[in-house]
Amino acid sequence: MDTPLKMKRFLSILFFLAFVLSHSQKKVDSLRMELSRTKIDSFQIKTLYRLFVEYQKNSTKKAEKTILQAIELAEKSDYHNLLAKGYNLYGDFLRIQSREDSAIAVIKTGLTISERIGFEKGKWEALVSLGHCYWQKGDFDKAQKSYNKVIGTTKDLGGTALAYIGMGAVYSQKGEYARAMEQYTMASENFLQLGDEANYAVAIGNIGYIQRSLENYGSAANYFKISDSINNKLGNLSGQAFAAYNLSVVYKNMDVLDSATIYNKKGLELYSQLGYKKRISYCHFTMGEIHVKKNNLQEALESYQKSLDISIAVDDSVQIGYSSMAVADMYNLLGNRKKSVAYLKNAAKVASRMELNILSMDIHERLAKHLSAEGDMAGAYKNLEQFVLLKDSLYTREKRELASEIEAQYQNEQKTKEIALLASERELQTLQLRKRVNERNAIIIFAVLTILLAVLLFNQYRIKQRSNKELQELDRLKSNFFANISHEFRTPLTLIKGTIEKWEQNPGEKPEKEDVKMVRRNTNKVLGLVNQLLELSKIDQGKLQLKPTEGDVHKCLRTATSSFNSHAAQRDMDYRVKIPSEVLWAAFDRDKLEKVVYNLLSNAFKFSGNGECVSFTATYETNELTIQVLDSGKGISGEKLPFIFDRFYQVDSTLTKEHEGSGIGLSLSKDLIELMDGTITVASEEGKGSCFTVQIPIERIETGQPRPKEQEQVTGNKQARYTTPFRLNKSDKRNVPTILLVEDNEDMRQFIKAGLLDEYRILEAVNGEDGLKMAISKMPDLVITDLMMPKMDGVDLCKKMKTMVETCHIPIIMLTAKAGVENKIEGLETGADDYLTKPFETKELLVRARNLIEQRRKFRELFSxxxxxxxxxxxxxxxxxxxxxxxxxxxxxxxxxxxxxxxxxxxxxxxxxxxxxxxxxxxxxxxxxxxxxxxxxxxxxxxxxxxxxxxxxxxxxxxxxxxxxxxxxxxxxxxxxxxxxx
CATH class of the missing domain: 1.10.10.60 (Homeodomain-like)
Incomplete structure (x- = not known):
């Protein structure tokens, strides 16, 4: 991150703190004025309590003076409830200042008063605060007892929730993260029910802490940010400081060091403002870890030293141990081994006193290495022995006996020195000791190599797992692609095959013009799909080459865009084309440019509704052609936007997708544009439409012809608009069975309708939702439905009809382009009475429909x-x-x-x-x-x-x-x- 950006963020933090402080000062002034005006003791005490809360944000001395004044006034006025509350507030204040023993004494006084007068809220507040004090002192058993008393006795949701928070902290400290998460979750639910945003933020922050402990850093960061936003809204500096500090730890562990530094500085500023010395120490310690990762060893040493100094001042033994070891590590890395050993020895004393076994083990291991390097083999041995004892569970009995043997040999060597044995004996002892040292070094080297090998194997395993996942995802995309492309092929092939069979069966009849148009339209569709697949194959093999020819680029674009005029007019869409009228003579691949334009415009029309707007704009400046295709359709969501140019990817891959497609159009367009050394980008917002921008380098060829004045040619839907002739729909009055045809493809619907119309009355629906409504209202004798349809697919339509009393008797024939046995079984399992795969014979469909209707007729006759x-x-x-x-x-x-x-x-x-x-x-x-x-x-x-x-x-x-x-x-x-x- 560059320095100006760092400075900008730092200044924004300072500005925020200044704003909070000014707002807090205004509130303090208001409360002081209110205090001077009121004469009633109870009001004065309550105002003092509120003033105490505000002073806590910026002045601990004023806060303590104010709470003591409130307690004194409550004692004189004999307000026992307010007195108990005052002791509880003061005790919690002392706890935050790391004065736990004083805090416990004060809180117990408040608890005694609350129990004597039957003040239930004061009682559970005192027990919760006592639990916090014991937890802070490291006495987790007493803390747990205090919290359990609250959970077992009080019916107050807030009190129970605060006790859950405390219990979660106890379990977290014991490493029982699942139980801690359970407690924090129950607390958050209680606070949410009460509408207590402040404590809800605390619970969410603690859930983030558990996620951090479990190394789920992404989830932890999300929880801390939620907590921070709530505390920010409430102006709670303590909560903001907690979130900032933990975010710095999370980003440090994720190696996002710039963000870690920013959040650490924010946490340090806030904790300094609040006077929370222990937390300030933690911030410095984490800053030291960040500097270590950045390899700033001197800065790391300074941060660790600050953490140690503050920990000593507040007598935080645990942090003293860790900070001392960190300082020792820095001195060692900086080449000052003597200071390193001194700090390690101090840390060892603290760790031993506090029974911090893991810390002790690390310290003794470091001391053994340092003293060994200095030639102090006795000291090295003693520390190595402590390390081995602490890590006893990881060593076999044989290794422990070996340690004892080394000790005995060392003692023999010392005795030998003391009694001045012969030189040969001393040499023998030296050789034996050297042998043991070599054995120890061999064990260490073997352990290091084993760990490195394990890391490498694990890394290979992760790479393999990632590769497998990517291959599985690719396989899934390909399977979806082939399922979709088969649907794309089978539907037009059904229409072509069925029409040709009709012509074969009636050789004397002249083919109708609409049938010929339908065959040509669907033939072109199949041809286009085949060409796209062939071009993708050529791209993959690196065989697709540009074939540039000279021509007018603008004229080529006008020709390609004009093919959509009639389509826009049919759908009453606002289709705008803006292409400069000047001649742009250049060498370019006409075919590939037209395919890009066609794919982008097809995509825009496909995802825009009737009456919406699609615009195409082309400009040429500084040897670069820029094309923009913009639509006002439904747009693409942010999480799907990065994948739309991936091969086989479809934004909507469900059976109910409203638009057909194979998932290769945009991928092919991107490949063709890159082949022309161009770029394509997209901007989209859900519900507002999409904008595709293409930039292709094209060098103008000067022809010597005078250029016409440059102007824009605008083609709108009004130029291509035509009026559809009015048709009077005649209802079918024949006394024949009724068939409901549910099919979203217009050509397929008309083809099936033509084959059934001689024997049946036909009702039409273009999707599953409309089909279900029509089935309920019209009660047809048979339903024929496609499988893949918008809004509601054929499977859901079949399930709903077969589970509704009104429609369960209606037989259903399901049509689909999916030819697999599993697809057929799925269709029949949903309750479909018959299943027909595209392409199919019209006669076969007619016979199956006739049989199902006849079967139902016989059942009715049997009843009658x-x-x-x-x-x-x-x-x-x-x-x-x-x-x-x-x-x-x-x-x-x-x-x-x-x-x-x-x-x-x-x-x-x-x-x-x-x-x-x-x-x-x-x-x-x-x-x-x-x-x-x-x-x-x-x-x-x-x-x-x-x-x-x-x-x-x-x-x-x-x-x-x-x-x-x-x-x-x-x-x-x-x-x-x-x-x-x-």
């Missing part, structure tokens, strides 16, 4: 038979229809004898509207609800009459008929004889 008992399983295809019919028959069985029971009661009993009930029963039984009820009663009457159980009159009344003549008439219509004759 004169049998008195019908099994729903015999007249239905799916379980929903069976359940519905059983429900209808059960209802009729219960209520048919009631003469007042009619269609209205049926609707209520089945919870269906009149229209829904009529259409459903008509579709399953071929009878309206009234006919079904009447025939059920007549069939039951026939059953009773055949058993001679009663007279005709009594039977009529038993089955719900009040009018005997109407009963006789209906009975004769159904059975052909009168009831008495039957």
């Amino acid at each position: 038979s004169q049998a008195t008992k019908i099994d729903p399983k015999e007249v239905t295809v799916n379980s929903l229809d069976e359940q519905f019919l059983e429900k209808v028959l059960d209802l009729l069985e219960r209520e048919h004898a009631d003469s007042d029971f009619g269609v209205a009661q049926m609707q209520k009993g089945l919870a269906m509207s009149k229209t829904q009930l009529h259409r459903k029963l008509k579709a399953i039984t071929n009878e309206s609800p009234g006919e079904l009820l009447r025939n059920f009663r007549l069939k039951r009457a026939a059953q009773l009459l055949s058993q001679n159980v009663d007279s005709v009159t009594q039977v009529a009344y038993q089955v719900g008929f009040n009018n005997l003549s109407y009963f006789a008439k209906c009975f004769k219509e159904l059975y052909g004889v009168s009831p008495s004759s039957y």
